[in-house]
Amino acid sequence: MNLDRVLAIARRQAYVLQRAPQRWFDVVVWPVVDSVLFGAIGVYFGRQQGAVAASAAFLLAGIILFHVVFQAEVSVATGFLEETWSRNLLNLMVTPISEIEYVAGVALFGIVKLAIGVSVVSLMALALFAFEITTLGLALVPLVAVLLVVGWSVALIVMGLILRMGQGAEIMTWGFIAVLLPLSGIFYPVDALPGALQPVAEALPTTHVFAAAQEVVRGRPLPWDEVAIGAGGALVLAALSVFFVTRMLATFRRRGYISRHV
Amino acid sequence: MADESASAMRAPVLEARGLVKEYKRVRAVDGIDLRVDAGERVALLGPNGAGKTTTLMMLLGVITPDEGEVEVVGKHLPRERSAAMEQVGFAAGYLPLPERLRVSEFLVLFGRLYGIRHPQEVVEQGLARFGITDLARAMGNELSSGQRTLVGIIKATLHQPQLLVLDEPTASLDPDVARRVRTGLERLCAEEGTALLVTSHNMLEVERLCERVVFVSGGRVVADGTPEGVAAHFGRADLEGVFLHLADGDETPEVDTPEVATPEERGREAS
Numbered sequence: 001m002n003l004d005r006v007l008a009i010a011r012r013q014a015y016v017l018q019r020a021p022q023r024w025f026d027v028v029v030w031p032v033v034d035s036v037l038f039g040a041i042g043v044y045f046g047r048q049q050g051a052v053a054a055s056a057a058f059l060l061a062g063i064i065l066f067h068v069v070f071q072a073e074v075s076v077a078t079g080f081l082e083e084t085w086s087r088n089l090l091n092l093m094v095t096p097i098s099e100i101e102y103v104a105g106v107a108l109f110g111i112v113k114l115a116i117g118v119s120v121v122s123l124m125a126l127a128l129f130a131f132e133i134t135t136l137g138l139a140l141v142p143l144v145a146v147l148l149v150v151g152w153s154v155a156l157i158v159m160g161l162i163l164r165m166g167q168g169a170e171i172m173t174w175g176f177i178a179v180l181l182p183l184s185g186i187f188y189p190v191d192a193l194p195g196a197l198q199p200v201a202e203a204l205p206t207t208h209v210f211a212a213a214q215e216v217v218r219g220r221p222l223p224w225d226e227v228a229i230g231a232g233g234a235l236v237l238a239a240l241s242v243f244f245v246t247r248m249l250a251t252f253r254r255r256g257y258i259s260r261h262v
Numbered sequence: 263m264a265d266e267s268a269s270a271m272r273a274p275v276l277e278a279r280g281l282v283k284e285y286k287r288v289r290a291v292d293g294i295d296l297r298v299d300a301g302e303r304v305a306l307l308g309p310n311g312a313g314k315t316t317t318l319m320m321l322l323g324v325i326t327p328d329e330g331e332v333e334v335v336g337k338h339l340p341r342e343r344s345a346a347m348e349q350v351g352f353a354a355g356y357l358p359l360p361e362r363l364r365v366s367e368f369l370v371l372f373g374r375l376y377g378i379r380h381p382q383e384v385v386e387q388g389l390a391r392f393g394i395t396d397l398a399r400a401m402g403n404e405l406s407s408g409q410r411t412l413v414g415i416i417k418a419t420l421h422q423p424q425l426l427v428l429d430e431p432t433a434s435l436d437p438d439v440a441r442r443v444r445t446g447l448e449r450l451c452a453e454e455g456t457a458l459l460v461t462s463h464n465m466l467e468v469e470r471l472c473e474r475v476v477f478v479s480g481g482r483v484v485a486d487g488t489p490e491g492v493a494a495h496f497g498r499a500d501l502e503g504v505f506l507h508l509a510d511g512d513e514t515p516e517v518d519t520p521e522v523a524t525p526e527e528r529g530r531e532a533s
Binding site for chain 1: 360375379
């Protein structure tokens with residue numbers, strides 16, 4: 001791995017964020033909207049009799065952690081999409097950069113975007129609803145790590161779909177995350193879902209991470225068994241996503257799909 | 263010593279053997295062999311749909327051939343693609359510059375991707391070579407098509423590649439800019455010993471720039487030789503005549519000229 005190439009790609013992504021105001025929507029506007037929306041819902045339900053569990057803290061912890069997956073996934077997927085939107089893919093493919101170096105560069109700057117996005121949602125939660133995510137303590141470290149792996153894995157799947165299907169697949173950048181949101185039990189226990197969806201939810205690594213986070217919000221110790229299941233699932237998802245994007249890249253080269261991007 | 267130098271100049275920087283590519287049962291490339299030696303200036307010509315761009319993309323590792331093999335500066339594709347691309351530059355007249363980068367930022371980015379540790383100085387030299395130093399701070403989307411082409415060629419030559427591949431470099435350029443491109447390329451090839459493989463529909467320009475032309479039609483090489491030799495081979499006054507002859511769907515030469523090699527003959531010469 002050539003670090004100069006990785007840093008060059010990260011720098012290129014920084015220029016895009018610096019010069020494209022619309023790219024700030026994902027990292028600033030969504031976090032603000034989500035923190036206001038779920039914080040207000042939490043406050044409202046918290047005032048209802050017998051609805052103690054659905055407090056603002058419960059929902060805000062969920063939405064802050066959800067933004068880890070969201071920002072990790074969207075930053076990498078839109079980073080790649082930027083190359084297709086600006087028809088820069090061919091320019092990159094004829095340089096010595098390897099696929100791993102490219103993804104590492106985009107993911108590296110993605111961490112910066114993730115830090116901005118998660119900071120915004122955390123600060124809004126603190127300023128508007130006096131909720132401090134750091135009260136989760138060191139439990140945040142493994143939870144964030146697993147969610148980061150899930151976010152990047154989904155981004156690789158989206159990249160694979162864009163390689164295979166062209167720019168039309170860009171909707172999946174936000175679409176996959178929108179599907180994960182209700183199925184991961186972020187704001188409610190999985191048994192609140194329709195019965196047919198519960199096995200699907202249980203199979204998602206995110207569900208176990210959010211279940212673990214909810215335990216910590218309730219003041220209980222971090223359930224490491226849930227974290228372990230989440231981490232195992234995230235590693236399986238990562239392996240599958242690498243396999244998928246590698247296959248899609250091979251198909252892209254074999255079928256000459258570069259013609260869609262010039 | 264002189265023999266060694268001459269031998270190095272004759273060494274191939276690009277060798278493709280038996281390239282075949284089929285798209286949905288249409289054979290876009292049908293057994294192309296191509297060799298470009300160090301310092302050689304070669305044009306790959308043919309009507310639209312002849313298989314030129316698909317061939318170029320296979321030579322660059324962007325498209326995987328169904329059959330055949332490609333070796334660039336002694337590196338096999340796709341296994342050694344990254345190492346091979348360190349010695350190859352590519353630019354195409356149809357490629358835009360990324361909108362959100364200044365010209366100098368775009369060139370520095372690609373300089374780093376090509377492994378140049380301190381690209382700023384090389385970027386300034388490149389801009390000076392093509393007389394566009396004033397564009398360094400312009401945004402990619404502010405450039406005319408001619409300026410974009412020049413910046414694309416500078417990008418492709420920053421790392422002093424052994425092989426420069428240009429797809430339609432002067433398409434839609436006015437004669438003045440086209441001349442600057444040609445002059446810059448001639449100087450580059452002379453000074454650096456860079457080999458050139460270029461596709462173009464401008465036959466006059468090809469006659470001025472290239473010492474060898476390879477005509478492709480129906481996915482196959484139909485002629486390979488000097489511009490004058492190929493024109494004579496088809497009984498035409500110039501390459502434009504050959505082009506129109508092939509565009510009409512006729513691949514049959516009208517005159518038998520021994521100096522124009524068939525692909526098989528070139529293969530035997532090479533070995």
